[in-house]
Every structure is written in C-alpha cells, then in structure tokens.
Amino acid sequence: MLQSTKLSSYVRTANQVISNNLKTAAPNAIIPKKLVTAPPCELLLNESLRHHQPIGKIVLKSGPAFSTQVRMAHTDIRVPDFSYYRRTEVMDPNKKSSDSREARQNLTYLISGAGVLGGVYSAKAVVTQFLSSMSASADVLALAKIEIKLADIPEGKSVTFKWRGKPLFIRHRTAEEIDAEKNVAVSSLRDPQHDHERVQRPEFLVVIGVCTHLGCVPIANSGDFGGYYCPCHGSHYDASGRIRKGPAPLNLEVPTYEYVDDLLIVG
C-alpha cells in the first residue's frame, strides 16, 4: 500500500496538468453508513407481538392543562393564495368590500338582469301563445255570431233565437216599459244594475234566456213585473231582465252585442 506523502508530488502534477478552463471535479459523494435495522417481523406469536407493544408504564394525561393535540392544522397548512381569482378591488384585505360593491356588482347584475328579462319575455310569449291556442279562432267566432234584423221585431214583442246553443231573448220594448225600467230604484234590486247598464239602445233588450237560478228558460211577457217568468221555481224578471222576485240570485245575462245600422250582431 502506498503512503499518501509519497504520492503527493504525483498528484499535484496531475492536478496541474488538468487545471485548464474545465471545472475541477466535484468532491466525492459521501456514502452514508448503511443503517442496519431488524427486519419487520410478522406478528404471529406473543414473542413477536411483545416487540410492538409499549414498554413500561403508560400514562395518559388529559384535561384543560394538558394539550393532547399533537398537530394543529393551522400551524403547518399554508393558506392558499387566492389573489389570482380576486378582483383588483378586493385585493387589499384591509379595505372594506362594501365600498367597492357597485364597481364589482353592477355589470354582473346588469347582465344577469338582462338574462332574466329575456327569460320573462319568452316565458310570457310562450304562455300567451299556449293560452291563445285554447281560445276560439276568428273563423269559429264569426260562425258563432248571429245577425238579427231589428225591423222584423214588432214593438212589445219578445223574440227568441238560438245562439250558441242557448236561447237568446230580444225584446222590443214599448215606451212605457222603458220609462218604468228607468225609474226603478237601483238600491231596491237584488242584483243592482241600472237599465242603461243593460241596454245599448233603450228600445231593445238583448238577454240570454237562461234563468240564473237553475238554468230553465223563462217565459216571456209574463210574471209580476211584465218581463220574464221562470216556471221552474218562480223567478220573476222585469222588462230589463233583472231579477225582482223568486230564488234567482242574478239578473239575466247580457251577451256582448253591437248594432250595425239596423242590424243587431250578437257575439
């Protein structure tokens, strides 16, 4: 074995030979001493179990004076940095966020409001479309109208037509009847309606001939009040179709109608 002192002259020369621009070699890596541990034994018998059990007296202290907590989360978990997700207005933790609310919220709320607006508009359109599909179309409504020549109805007469499956009474009233109905005190009526609310032209009364009590057809020009009389349960209507006596709760119904010159169009 050579001694290091004898080698030193050779080593130096060797070092001088390679001392150019190249870096000197890194020192040798220190290889740690290999730690020899007992191989993990299988827990099979008392003997092997005993090595894994604590030795000596086990004392467990607890109570307010002793902290049994070994590891506290806040001590070693770092708070994540959310500044990438934050808006510039709320970057500073010492600023009140309510001070910058309008700057942050207005555009967002404006956009979402516009979205809701569109939704409401479309929902309304859909609902309207759906509902209007259930109502009668214009051609059906046109067929469901009835045209009546008023000149054919003599004064003092009540004529019955069939309109949408129901009897329609048209009464050409005399001047006395008109006067009498106009002067009836509205407060004395069960279903208070003045005569002018029920007729467009005072000479003609247009009502649906269905008793409001149980749906019988009243008889014209009869009853105590000179109008209509329901034979089923004895309801008396006057010459304006208003209930005056008997069980019916309401006046005879007035349909929507209009006059075109001398023509009456009901429906």
Add this chain to the structure above:
Amino acid sequence: MSLATTINNLLFKRTSTFLLTVAACTFFFERTFDGSTEYLFEKLNEGKLWKHIKQNYEK
C-alpha cells in the same frame, strides 16, 4: 354618491328590487321589441299583407 352607487343601492342590492326592476324593464322591453319587430316585418312585406291589399277586394 355616484350614479353607479345609486343604481346599485336602489335596484340591485335587494333581490326584491332587482326582480321588480327586471319586471318593469320587461314591460317596456316587450312594448318596444314587439313594436319594432312588427314594424320591420310590415316594412319588409310591404304590399303583401292583407291590410295592404284590402282596399282592392273590399268595397
């Protein structure tokens, strides 16, 4: 108080006022949108609609 703050406090801060604002705006939006699209449709179909040629067929 700037305009943005006023708008935020009056309209957007509460859900109730926000929805009320939306409902009110929808009303005006519907009126203008429906009216303008209808006008545009009639402008593009000038002379084709019944109401434009009605006088040729009805006395």
